[in-house]
Amino acid sequence: MKPRAREILRVERLSKTFGRVPACSTVSFSLRQGEVLGIVGESGSGKSTLLRCLAGRIQPDEGKVLVASDDHVVDIWAMDEASREQFLPTTASLIHQNPRDGLRLDISAGGNIAEPLMAAGGRHYGSLRATALEWLEKVDIEGWRIDDLPEIFSGGMQQRLQIARGLATHPRLVLMDEPTGGLDVSVQAKLLDLLRGLVRELGIAVVVVTHDIGVARLLADRLMVMQRGRVIEEGLTDQVLDDPHHPYTQLLVSSVLQV
Numbered sequence: 001m002k003p004r005a006r007e008i009l010r011v012e013r014l015s016k017t018f019g020r021v022p023a024c025s026t027v028s029f030s031l032r033q034g035e036v037l038g039i040v041g042e043s044g045s046g047k048s049t050l051l052r053c054l055a056g057r058i059q060p061d062e063g064k065v066l067v068a069s070d071d072h073v074v075d076i077w078a079m080d081e082a083s084r085e086q087f088l089p090t091t092a093s094l095i096h097q098n099p100r101d102g103l104r105l106d107i108s109a110g111g112n113i114a115e116p117l118m119a120a121g122g123r124h125y126g127s128l129r130a131t132a133l134e135w136l137e138k139v140d141i142e143g144w145r146i147d148d149l150p151e152i153f154s155g156g157m158q159q160r161l162q163i164a165r166g167l168a169t170h171p172r173l174v175l176m177d178e179p180t181g182g183l184d185v186s187v188q189a190k191l192l193d194l195l196r197g198l199v200r201e202l203g204i205a206v207v208v209v210t211h212d213i214g215v216a217r218l219l220a221d222r223l224m225v226m227q228r229g230r231v232i233e234e235g236l237t238d239q240v241l242d243d244p245h246h247p248y249t250q251l252l253v254s255s256v257l258q259v
């Protein structure tokens with residue numbers, strides 16, 4: 001089915017099995033521009049597999065991932081590999097939990113931001129550097145660090161640089177896998193603030209996978225709860241968290257309250 005206007009992503013009955021493990025089973029949802037969808041669930045519930053199927057990294061066994069392009073809708077898994085690899089980098093960004101997986105550690109901070117811009121057609125050195133500086137500022141990294149290698153940045157700075165690299169090309173869709181995982185609590189809080197601000201400013205559509213209910217509450221407009229590869233509950237974030245219907249969601253929410 002063709003998505004309606006401004007619908008950025010539509011997932012239809014997506015399934016992926018590893019051996020005998022149904023990592024994702026008939027998952028369907030849609031996402032509009034400016035909307036943040038949180039995906040929560042215990043370890044092994046299929047969150048990362050789903051995100052990787054959306055990002056073009058893991059081919060689902062069945063189902064469709066329909067992504068809005070400028071003037072049409074593309075089923076990313078019905079495209080040939082070359083077309084998919086051309087289409088996805090300018091349309092969808094994947095932000096990894098570990099920034100080292102999403103950065104080029106052997107090139108400068110500025111180079112990390114400029115590289116995807118060049119892949120999207122940017123050529124002029126002066127304007128690439130100016131854009132890199134603007135993005136460093138947006139993610140709260142001082143401009144004088146533009147020529148530093150990310151290797152010498154703190155974990156929080158590396159994550160902010162990964163976000164700048166992922167967003168600088170203005171993708172329509174941003175896929176985040178535990179973006180604040182592995183960071184200490186005060187760094188997490190600042191990063192969440194930054195992400196909220198950027199999502200609002202840029203009006204991007206975001207899917208954020210997290211096992212942290214607090215992150216989901218802060219970032220997500222809507223929430224999908226997964227258990228053993230299935231979506232067992234979904235709705236507006238406050239509704240799902242304040243009045244969970246499924247026993248597993250109730251357990252998830254109450255276990256957080258007890259901490």
Ligand SMILES: Nc1ncnc2c1ncn2[C@@H]1O[C@H](COP(=O)(O)OP(=O)(O)OP(=O)(O)O)[C@@H](O)[C@H]1O
Pocket residue numbers: 018019021022023041042043044045046047048049050211
């Ligand atoms: N490449 C793979 N090969 C085999 N099994 C896999 C592979 N990737 C994931 N799985 C299995 O699929 C299921 C879902 O894993 P997935 O990583 O998607 O869960 P998750 O909800 O993201 O977990 P976590 O929160 O721990 O990252 C698990 O049982 C996992 O062992």
